[in-house]
Amino acid sequence: MILVRHGETVWNAEFRVQGGNADTALSEKGLRQISRLAEVMRCEPVDLIVSSPLQRAVTTAETIGQYHEAPILTDPGLKEVNVGELDGLCTVDMPQTFTELLLSWWKGGCERLPGGESFAELQQRTWSVVAPYVNDGAPKNVLVVSHYFTTLSIIFKALDFPMSMLVKFRMDPGCISMLEFGKFGPRLSRFNDTSYQVV
Numbered sequence: 001m002i003l004v005r006h007g008e009t010v011w012n013a014e015f016r017v018q019g020g021n022a023d024t025a026l027s028e029k030g031l032r033q034i035s036r037l038a039e040v041m042r043c044e045p046v047d048l049i050v051s052s053p054l055q056r057a058v059t060t061a062e063t064i065g066q067y068h069e070a071p072i073l074t075d076p077g078l079k080e081v082n083v084g085e086l087d088g089l090c091t092v093d094m095p096q097t098f099t100e101l102l103l104s105w106w107k108g109g110c111e112r113l114p115g116g117e118s119f120a121e122l123q124q125r126t127w128s129v130v131a132p133y134v135n136d137g138a139p140k141n142v143l144v145v146s147h148y149f150t151t152l153s154i155i156f157k158a159l160d161f162p163m164s165m166l167v168k169f170r171m172d173p174g175c176i177s178m179l180e181f182g183k184f185g186p187r188l189s190r191f192n193d194t195s196y197q198v199v
Contacts, residue, residue, distance in 0.1 A: 001133065001179045002044065002143045003151045004064070006056040007033040008173040015091045017102070019083030019116065020147075023054050030056070033174035033197060034063045040196040041176075042067035047139035050129065052078035052146045060174075061145040070143070077129040080147035081122045084115025108164035119163045123153040130154055134181050151177060158186040 007030030011018040018024060026034070037060075046068045051061035053074040065072050086098055094102075104110040105119070112118040126146075133142045144154070148171050156163070158179050171177070171192050178190035 001130065001181070002041075002046070002141070003154065003177040003179065004037070004060065004143065004145045005148060005151055005171050005173060005175050005177075006052075006054075006060040006145065007031065007037070009056050011088070012173055017083050017086045017089050017091060017094075019081055019087045020054070020079035021082060022080075022087050024056055026056050026059055030173060031059075034060045036196055037174055037176070038064045038067055044143075045141040046070045046143045047141045048133070049073070049143045049145065050075055050078065050133070051144075052076075052080070052150065054079060054147075057145045057147065061143075064143065064145070075129045077125045078144065078146040078150055081119070081149040081153075082113070082116040084113045084117075086113060086116070107167050108162065119149070119153065119166070122149060123157050126150050126153045127157045134158075134186075155179065155188060155191075159188060 007026045009024040009030055010027050011024045013027050041064055047070055049061050049065050049070050049072040051057045051072060051074050053076055058074065061072050086102060089098060101110055105113055130144060132138060151171060152166065152169060172194050174194060176190060176193040180187045180189050
């Protein structure tokens, strides 16, 4: 299973908190990223593409998909975590109370963001989307295009990692990760790969 995070958005560039209710577009840099990503992935076997319905993910999925005959499905279960009242706030000048809440959530100490959802709730809905593609008889080469915490929630569920490890991981816009499911169980064989962006 190939896991791709969408390219950079305008809000990413502005250091704004960007949750599942924010349907932001890719920046010019983000469009260049995914164009290059699509070229690099044109030789990857892809049987099915499943994407978040948010435009930053759909644009990424469609750009990659132009080199493949695989169908593209969208599923709201792959939206980014609902960050509630933090949506759109700039992390540079965010009120201290929200900064502490976000850091606490990231370290596993906050059950739910104000007006948003918990990591457990996010993980439950994202795994319900991808679980059928892990079973025997499912398409072999599935590409999932989504978001930062969405992707991490899938990886953490597959590998049985605790939420407290979130703060130890980083995923850049336009990165590629890969989960392999075999006789030895799920394995993370690729993570946060952006080497294609180096020209």
